[in-house]
Amino acid sequence: MRGRGILLGALSIATLVFLLAPIAVLVLSAFDGGKFFRFPPREVSLRWFVAAYESAEYRRSLANSGIVAALSTAASLVLGTMAAHALVRGGLRRTALVEAVLIAPLTLPLIVWAIALLQIYARLGVSGSLGGLVLAHTVVTLPLVVRIMMATLAQIDPSLELAARSLGARPLRAAARTTLPLAMPGLLSAGAFAFLASFNDVIVSTFIAGAGWNTFPVRLYSQLRGQGVDPITMAIGAVIVVAILTLVLLGEAVFKWSRKL
Amino acid sequence: MNGARMMQGRRAGAVLLVPALVLVAGVFLAPFLLLVLMSLWSQPQGSLLLDTTLTLKNYLRIFGDPFYLRGLLTTVWLSLAGTVLCLLLGVPLAWWIVRWTGRWRGFVLALVLIPLTCGALLPTLGLVNLLGPLGVVNGTLKALGLIDRGLPLLGNQAGILIGLVQAFLPLMVLPLVTTFGRMPPSCEAAAMSLGARPPQVWRHVLLPLAAPGLLAGSLLVFCACLTSFVTPQVLGQGKVATFATMAYQQASQVLDWPFASALAMVMLAILGLMGVAAWGLGWRLGAQG
Numbered sequence: 001m002r003g004r005g006i007l008l009g010a011l012s013i014a015t016l017v018f019l020l021a022p023i024a025v026l027v028l029s030a031f032d033g034g035k036f037f038r039f040p041p042r043e044v045s046l047r048w049f050v051a052a053y054e055s056a057e058y059r060r061s062l063a064n065s066g067i068v069a070a071l072s073t074a075a076s077l078v079l080g081t082m083a084a085h086a087l088v089r090g091g092l093r094r095t096a097l098v099e100a101v102l103i104a105p106l107t108l109p110l111i112v113w114a115i116a117l118l119q120i121y122a123r124l125g126v127s128g129s130l131g132g133l134v135l136a137h138t139v140v141t142l143p144l145v146v147r148i149m150m151a152t153l154a155q156i157d158p159s160l161e162l163a164a165r166s167l168g169a170r171p172l173r174a175a176a177r178t179t180l181p182l183a184m185p186g187l188l189s190a191g192a193f194a195f196l197a198s199f200n201d202v203i204v205s206t207f208i209a210g211a212g213w214n215t216f217p218v219r220l221y222s223q224l225r226g227q228g229v230d231p232i233t234m235a236i237g238a239v240i241v242v243a244i245l246t247l248v249l250l251g252e253a254v255f256k257w258s259r260k261l
Numbered sequence: 262m263n264g265a266r267m268m269q270g271r272r273a274g275a276v277l278l279v280p281a282l283v284l285v286a287g288v289f290l291a292p293f294l295l296l297v298l299m300s301l302w303s304q305p306q307g308s309l310l311l312d313t314t315l316t317l318k319n320y321l322r323i324f325g326d327p328f329y330l331r332g333l334l335t336t337v338w339l340s341l342a343g344t345v346l347c348l349l350l351g352v353p354l355a356w357w358i359v360r361w362t363g364r365w366r367g368f369v370l371a372l373v374l375i376p377l378t379c380g381a382l383l384p385t386l387g388l389v390n391l392l393g394p395l396g397v398v399n400g401t402l403k404a405l406g407l408i409d410r411g412l413p414l415l416g417n418q419a420g421i422l423i424g425l426v427q428a429f430l431p432l433m434v435l436p437l438v439t440t441f442g443r444m445p446p447s448c449e450a451a452a453m454s455l456g457a458r459p460p461q462v463w464r465h466v467l468l469p470l471a472a473p474g475l476l477a478g479s480l481l482v483f484c485a486c487l488t489s490f491v492t493p494q495v496l497g498q499g500k501v502a503t504f505a506t507m508a509y510q511q512a513s514q515v516l517d518w519p520f521a522s523a524l525a526m527v528m529l530a531i532l533g534l535m536g537v538a539a540w541g542l543g544w545r546l547g548a549q550g
Binding site: 089101 | 281375387395427488526532
């Protein structure tokens with residue numbers, strides 16, 4: 001039994017290494033000074049980080065990604081929380097169907113949708129516009145918010161809000177002073193997931209983003225299809241990965257801390 | 262609360278749903294319906310205007326042209342192989358996480374989730390440097406003197422398969438961890454005490470109990486593989502045509518949108534068939550158990 005456990009452990013750890021190796025290689029190869037990455041590396045340098053910082057083009061595409069992600073996260077947080085509130089607290093019937101519709105962008109293939117959206121956007125003349133991009137990203141991130149907020153609201157006792165109402169608070173004020181603070185950890189993690197999903201999106205954006213609003217993943221993808229790997233993108237990729245992992249760790253820590261309060 | 266106020270509250274609650282529902286129905290679901298129509302249009306050669314008379318031309322081309330037919334078969338084969346590999350790696354990993362990691366369980370699960378939080382593109386970028394002719398794998402093997410010439414791990418099906426498994430293994434592990442987590446250790450203890458050996462325990466007790474999780478994970482991985490287009494495009498280096506890369510090419514470069522729509526519809530149909538098959542299988546398993 002013990003021998004089997006060790007064998008299983010070794011296999012599992014090897015699988016984990018396989019899962020994480022590409023990310024580790026991405027971060028390490030950003031420090032390779034050569035124009036083309038080769039292993040073992042010949043020189044270690046920070047020159048691609050400097051070049052990335054100085055490249056106006058990459059800064060622009062990163063800013064675009066940030067703007068699109070921030071706007072669509074804000075929109076999907078508002079709409080998704082409203083919908084989750086109605087589904088959990090509204091006392092409505094037949095919520096399963098409504099929920100299935102709202103979750104659809106998670107279950108139906110985005111590439112199929114993107115091919116349709118490309119044609120519709122072209123007809124309406126909104127392809128490549130900021131508004132069109134934000135609208136599409138809001139749809140993609142909405143189900144994440146609905147799911148997380150439904151789970152969050154289901155755990156908050158509705159009698160707190162009712163107590164505030166019975167003491168004379170108006171509905172919005174009652175919600176803002178009782179449910180909202182308790183839902184804060186859920187809102188934060190919903191926001192983080194929505195932001196990441198939008199920031200990382202390649203599928204939808206490559207189809208509908210135009211020259212005017214190129215996001216970083218689209219820029220990176222078109223370059224990967226063309227000239228191959230530009231070492232500058234390795235440096236930016238490494239920074240993004242480290243930022244994401246730090247945020248996830250921080251989020252985990254904040255979540256644990258907020259539970260102890 | 263009296264009846265009238267309850268009705269009022271209910272209506273107010275329903276109003277909150279409207280914006281999200283309108284958005285998803287209008288911007289997400291309606292395009293799928295339009296896609297059915299658009300796939301029946303055609304793009305006359307040398308013209309930018311669409312011919313909107315309904316025709317099955319695009320579908321006949323997909324199933325009549327060996328290039329697209331081969332692309333279809335390659336895609337289905339890669340997705341099936343990816344699913345089987347994810348099962349082979351995912352079942353032991355999930356079992357290990359549930360039964361052996363103890364208080365490290367949360368941490369190990371977080372590690373499994375990392376590839377999902379990094380998006381599709383960045384890990385693929387790392388894989389290019391891992392598998393390339395001068396990459397980590399070939400560099401290490403050469404330094405050890407095991408090979409003279411680099412193994413071809415990019416620009417072929419092997420590279421794509423490695424990429425698909427790396428990207429979508431978490432989709433297999435997560436439902437399996439949930440399923441295994443619900444099975445008490447007494448399951449295998451009871452079977453062992455009756456004299457079953459570990460392979461028999463797995464075959465007759467554990468795998469049947471875990472069938473819903475195995476089915477859910479396999480369906481998720483298969484769908485993700487079938488529609489994935491970053492991985493085949495980047496790791497296949499344009500040398501392997503899959504359904505998603507062909508659809509992208511038609512939609513963004515050839516600009517034959519009706520044909521791209523038809524390719525997308527076929528993809529959707531395959532996923533639908535798989536979903537129905539998985540549902541039927543799950544129903545039968547449920548009826549037996």
